C-alpha cells in the first residue's frame with residue numbers, strides 16, 4: 043500500500059526520490075508525488091505511475107532535500123488533490139503520511155474555524171495544517187506539538203521551505219532511516235534505501251527523528267535516545283530482477299536457496315532458550331493462529347502438522363474475522379504475516395493479547411509493526427519479496443512453522459528424525475521442481491485456455507490446493523477454487539464439464555488412494571485432469587490428461603514441493619494470458635487498512 047521516501051544529502055534529491063519511489067511500486071498504489079525543498083517548495087503529483095511522474099518533474103529541479111509518496115487511496119478518491127505530499131496554506135511545509143488519523147474530522151473542523159483552507163479529502167492534510175499552526179521556525183518542535191494532537195497511526199516525513207531538515211515520526215506504521223555517506227534516506231520500507239544506505243536506524247512508536255546536515259537525532263517523549271545504526275543485511279541486488287522477466291519468477295526460483303540458508307540457520311541455532319521456539323514449547327493446551335491470505339494457508343498447514351505430531355488443538359482464524367466471532371481466548375497466538383504490516387493481523391494480535399494470550403509473530407520484515415505487538419518473533423529469512431503475490435515468503439513461513447514443531451520436546455524422537463531428514467532434503471527437492479519449469483509451462487498452456495478450474499487436495503495438501511487457487515486468481519486471473527477432493531461430490535460436481543479442468547494435488551501419503559478415487563469420479567464427469575504427482579506413480583499417469591512429475595516428498599514437505607509447482611503453474615498461465623504478473627490489478631503487497 044502507501045509508501046514513503048525522504049532524502050537529505052549533497053546530491054540532487056529529484057532522481058533519488060524518484061528511484062526510491064520506483065523501488066516501492068511493488069507495494070501497490072494509485073497516485074504518487076514528490077516535494078523538493080527550496081524556497082518555495084516544489085511539489086509534483088501524478089495519478090499514474092512513477093514513470094509518468096518522472097517525466098513530469100523537470101530534470102533540473104534544484105534541491106538536495108525532499109520527500110515522496112506512493113498513495114493507495116483510503117480517505118478520498120484518486121485525484122491530484124488527494125495525492126501526497128500535502129501542503130499547508132502558506133506552502134511552507136510539505137508532508138507525506140502512511141496510516142490513518144482517526145480524529146482528523148475534529149481537527150479539520152477546528153483548523154477550518156481558525157481559517158485554514160483545505161483542498162483535499164484526506165486525513166493527512168490536517169497534519170500539514172497542524173504543522174503550520176505550531177511552526178515557529180523549527181520544524182522538529184512543530185512536529186512534537188502536532189503528534190500530541192493526533193490519534194491513530196502514522197509514519198510521516200515533513201520538510202519546510204526555509205530549513206535544511208527532514209523531520210519524521212512514527213506511531214503504528216513502520217519507518218526506517220538509512221545512513222549513507224554524507225546523506226540520509228527515510229523510507230517506509232527497507233527496499234527503498236538499498237543501494238544508498240550502508241546502515242539503518244529503525245524508529246519505534248512515538249519516535250521523532252530530525253535530520254539535518256550534521257546529524258540524525260531521535261527523541262522519544264521529549265528525551266533524546268541513542269540510536270546506533272545497524273548494518274543492512276539485504277543487498278541492493280536482492281530487489282533487482284537479475285535477468286529474469288519478472289520478480290515473481292525470480293522469487294519462485296530463489297526458494298531452494300532460501301530454504302537452504304533457513305535450514306542451516308535453524309540447525310545451527312542450538313540455544314533456543316529465550317526465543318520464539320521457547321515460547322512455543324511452553325504451549326501445551328490450545329493455540330490460535332491468526333493470518334490473512336497466503337499466510338492463512340501456511341497457518342492451515344501448521345494446524346495439520348501441530349495437531350498431528352504434537353497433539354495440541356489449533357484454531358486457525360482469518361485475522362479479519364477475529365473481532366467478529368466469540369472465539370475462546372488462547373494461551374498462545376501465532377500471528378503469521380510476511381510483511382508484518384497487515385492491519386487485520388495486527389488488530390487481531392492486539393485483541394487476543396487483551397484476552398490474555400501471548401503472541402508469537404512469524405514475519406519476514408525486521409522491526410515491522412507486528413514485532414511491536416508480539417512477545418516473541420520468529421523471522422523468516424526469505425529476503426525482500428517484490429512480487430505482490432507471496433511465493434518465497436510462503437515456503438519460508440512453512441519452514442519456520444515446521445521448525446517450531448521440530449524443536450518441540452513433545453515431538454516423538456522418531457517423528458523428529460523424519461522431520462529433520464525431510465528438512466535436509468527439502469532444498470534439493472524444491473530445486474528439482476524449479477528445474478522442470480518448462481514441463482510445467484506445457485501444462486500451463488492448457489490451463490491458460492480456461493476461465494475456471496478446481497484445485498483439489500486432501501490432508502496436508504488441502505491448504506496447498508487453497509494456496510494454488512489463490513496464486514491462480516492473483517497471477518493468472520483464472521477463477522480457481524481450492525477444494526477438498528472428498529467434498530467435490532457434495533455440490534461442485536454440478537459444475538464439472540469439459541471446460542473445467544481439475545488440478546489434483548497428490549502426495550505419497552495416506553491420502554493417495556482417496557485422491558485416485560476422486561480423479562476417477564472427476565474423469566467420469568468428463569473434466570480434464572492435471573495431476574501433480576510424484577515420479578513413478580503409474581496409476582496417476584494412466585488416469586490423468588497431464589502429469590507434473592515431482593520429487594517424492596514425505597508429509598509435511600510435500601506441501602512445500604507441491605506449492606512451488608503450483609506457483610510455477612500459475613506464473614506460466616499468467617504469462618500466457620499476458621497478465622501483469624508482478625503487480626496484479628487491485629491488490630497490494632501489504633494491506634495496512636482493516
Ligand code: G6P
Pocket residue numbers: 334335336337378379380381382383384387430431432629630631632633
Ligand atoms: C495481501 C496480499 C496477499 C497476502 C496477504 C497477507 O492481501 O495481496 O498476497 O497473502 O496480504 O499478507 P501478509 O503480509 O500478512 O502475509
